[in-house]
Structures are given as structure tokens and as C-alpha cells.
Amino acid sequence: MSPSRVSGDFNESASATQQSCTTTKQPAPRHFGRLDNTSMIESKFLSQPQDLGIVAVGFSGGQPKPGVDAAPAALIESGLLTQLRDDLGYRLHGHDAVHSFSDVVPAQDPPHRGMKNPRAVSAVTRRIAEQVYRHAKEGRLVLTLGGDHSIAIGTIAGTAKATRERIGRDIAVIWVDAHADINTPETSGSGNVHGMPVSFLTGLARDDKEEFFGWLTDEHRVSVKKLVYIGLRDVDAGEKRILRENGIKAFSMFDIDKHGIGRVMEMALAHIGNDTPIHLSFDVDALDPMWAPSTGTPVRGGLTLREGDFICESVHQTGSLVAVDLVEVNPRLAADTDLGAHETVRAGCSLVRCALGESLL
Numbered sequence: 001m002s003p004s005r006v007s008g009d010f011n012e013s014a015s016a017t018q019q020s021c022t023t024t025k026q027p028a029p030r031h032f033g034r035l036d037n038t039s040m041i042e043s044k045f046l047s048q049p050q051d052l053g054i055v056a057v058g059f060s061g062g063q064p065k066p067g068v069d070a071a072p073a074a075l076i077e078s079g080l081l082t083q084l085r086d087d088l089g090y091r092l093h094g095h096d097a098v099h100s101f102s103d104v105v106p107a108q109d110p111p112h113r114g115m116k117n118p119r120a121v122s123a124v125t126r127r128i129a130e131q132v133y134r135h136a137k138e139g140r141l142v143l144t145l146g147g148d149h150s151i152a153i154g155t156i157a158g159t160a161k162a163t164r165e166r167i168g169r170d171i172a173v174i175w176v177d178a179h180a181d182i183n184t185p186e187t188s189g190s191g192n193v194h195g196m197p198v199s200f201l202t203g204l205a206r207d208d209k210e211e212f213f214g215w216l217t218d219e220h221r222v223s224v225k226k227l228v229y230i231g232l233r234d235v236d237a238g239e240k241r242i243l244r245e246n247g248i249k250a251f252s253m254f255d256i257d258k259h260g261i262g263r264v265m266e267m268a269l270a271h272i273g274n275d276t277p278i279h280l281s282f283d284v285d286a287l288d289p290m291w292a293p294s295t296g297t298p299v300r301g302g303l304t305l306r307e308g309d310f311i312c313e314s315v316h317q318t319g320s321l322v323a324v325d326l327v328e329v330n331p332r333l334a335a336d337t338d339l340g341a342h343e344t345v346r347a348g349c350s351l352v353r354c355a356l357g358e359s360l361l
């Protein structure tokens with residue numbers, strides 16, 4: 001058991017590593033309900049919309065660069081959870097530990113179908129799915145702080161299953177990213193699983209063996225018809241073929257330049273429809289490296305911070321949001337400026353606050 005656990009709604013103690021978390025021992029929120037900072041949007045699908053399940057994942061095994069596992073602690077230290085509680089009025093659950101899941105990472109993990117660390121990523125994402133599921137089943141909004149983007153296999157699987165069981169609905173996924181992350185093990189050039197989560201979540205990639213994502217079943221999966229990409233600009237040739245052959249809705253930076261982010265969000269949300277719960281999975285590398293340099297695979301020509309915030313604000317305004325991921329912040333990669341990590345963490349906090357209802361006016 002972690003020493004300063006305060007809200008024991010998880011039984012994750014074996015794998016939980018307590019990291020510095022400045023919010024743990026602070027008093028309860030001053031207010032619940034509508035604060036001046038929050039929007040007046042009513043949640044359509046959550047039974048406990050003021051309750052926020054936090055899943056902080058210090059995991060980097062879906063890609064090769066160390067440091068992305070340090071993001072949850074950095075985001076928390078910068079005050080994100082305090083802001084969500086004190087400024088936006090959320091009641092936080094599960095926020096007292098950053099989980100490293102080291103107990104399920106095997107010592108030996110040779111490649112399978114070209115995937116690197118396949119047993120580790122499979123086991124960790126399975127545990128994440130269980131954590132997210134427990135929050136979502138309670139009707140809470142779920143916020144996951146990654147970690148690399150492979151963890152979305154767990155977060156989306158958990159949200160999809162819980163939402164089907166709780167209200168009998170399939171979820172939609174808005175995937176904001178420079179990359180499509182839809183390689184199959186066979187189309188991937190790198191073998192890094194953070195480039196494959198969407199293929200496993202949609203069933204385009206499958207494996208019968210439990211230790212290689214065979215634990216994913218139809219109840220965890222999402223339809224390619226309910227998937228929308230925003231911000232793409234570095235898509236592998238094999239991925240382009242997958243997107244075309246499956247008719248997947250994708251708004252690249254070209255579309256944003258052509259139509260503007262306002263019109264793109266209208267089109268993206270129209271594709272999903274206004275009666276579908278939404279899981280927002282936001283890779284900070286969707287932002288231009290000018291705003292978010294500290295990430296593993298930066299690509300120039302990306303979203304401005306305001307465009308990123310606008311995406312989050314627009315999704316919040318639908319009232320359909322049921323879960324949010326923020327991934328690929330890597331505070332150890334400071335690019336070539338001293339402020340890189342700080343600015344990237346700050347950008348990440350801004351995106352999360354916007355998704356969770358902070359409004360400019």
C-alpha cells in the first residue's frame with residue numbers, strides 16, 4: 001500500500017509507486033458544482049460529471065525514449081490536479097499515485113510480430129483498461145495522464161467496455177495527433193507499439209495470444225466509423241492505405257489550413273453525431289514543436305496552442321465527453337531550449353483544463 005494513499009478506490013497497490021504529488025494532502029475542494037471558471041455545459045452521458053477519475057501512467061514501453069514516464073508527475077507538480085479541483089470544482093478519485101506497473105513488466109520480452117516490448121505493453125494496457133473501466137463504470141469522467149500513446153489501448157478499451165455496460169452505447173474516439181498510430185505490427189517500420197494502438201482498438205490488428213493483446217475483445221473495441229483524426233501530418237504509406245481502405249475520417253493539417261479549426265471541429269463532430277459518448281485522446285505532438293517541443297516524435301507544421309485548446313473546448317461543449325487522455329509529454333526532452341519541458345507541460349495542462357470545461361469567459 002502506498003504510504004499516503006487517500007482515496008483507496010483502486011487495488012493497485014502492488015504496482016503503484018508513490019511519486020511526488022503536491023495535491024495529495026490538501027483539503028477538499030472549496031466548492032462543488034458550477035464555478036465561475038467552468039462552462040455551463042451539462043453532461044449527456046455521465047451520471048457523476050463532477051467526479052473525475054484520474055489514471056496517472058508512468059509508462060514508456062511503447063517507444064524507445066526514456067522520460068515520457070515522468071510526465072504524470074511533472075503535470076501534477078505543475079499544479080494540474082489542484083486546478084481541476086479548486087478552479088473547476090471536480091472531486092478527484094484515484095489521484096494519489098502514479099502507476100508504473102513495474103510488477104507486470106517481464107524481465108525478458110523479445111519481439112513478437114516485430115513489436116517491441118509486446119508483453120509489457122499488453123500487460124500494462126490491460127491493467128490500465130481495468131482502472132479506467134472502474135472509474136467509467138461509476139459514471140465518472142476519466143482523465144488519463146500518460147505515458148506514451150500505447151496506453152490508449154487500455155484507456156479506450158476501458159471506456160468502451162464501461163460505456164456499453166453502463167448505458168448501452170458505443171463510444172466515438174477523437175484522436176488528436178501528428179501521427180495516425182494505426183500501423184499493424186506488419187506495416188510498422190519501427191515495431192514501436194505507440195504507433196499501433198488504433199489498429200488494435202479497431203480490430204484491424206488482432207492476436208489470439210493473451211500476452212499479445214489477445215485480452216482485447218469486441219466489448220473493448222471501437223468502430224472505424226466512430227473514429228476521427230485531427231492534426232495529422234506525418235502518416236506512413238501503409239497507414240494512408242489503411243485510412244483509405246477503411247474510409248476513416250481524418251482531418252490533416254491541410255484541412256485545418258484550408259477550412260480553419262472552427263469548421264474542422266464542426267465537421268468532425270458532425271461525423272460523430274450528437275448522441276455518441278466521446279473519448280478524446282490527445283497526443284501533445286499534435287501541437288507544433290514551437291508550443292510543445294518536449295515530445296518523442298515532434299513534427300513541424302502543427303497546431304498552435306490555441307487551436308489545440310479550441311479542439312478541447314469544442315469537444316467539451318458537446319456535453320458528450322466521457323474520457324480524456326493526454327500523452328507523449330516527455331519532460332526529459334527539452335529540445336534546444338531550457339524552457340522546452342516547462343512550456344510543454346504548461347501546454348498539456350492547458351489542453352486538459354479546456355477539455356474539462358475551463359472557459360475563457
Ligand SMILES: [Mn+2]
Binds near residue numbers: 149177179181328
Ligand atoms: Mn500518438
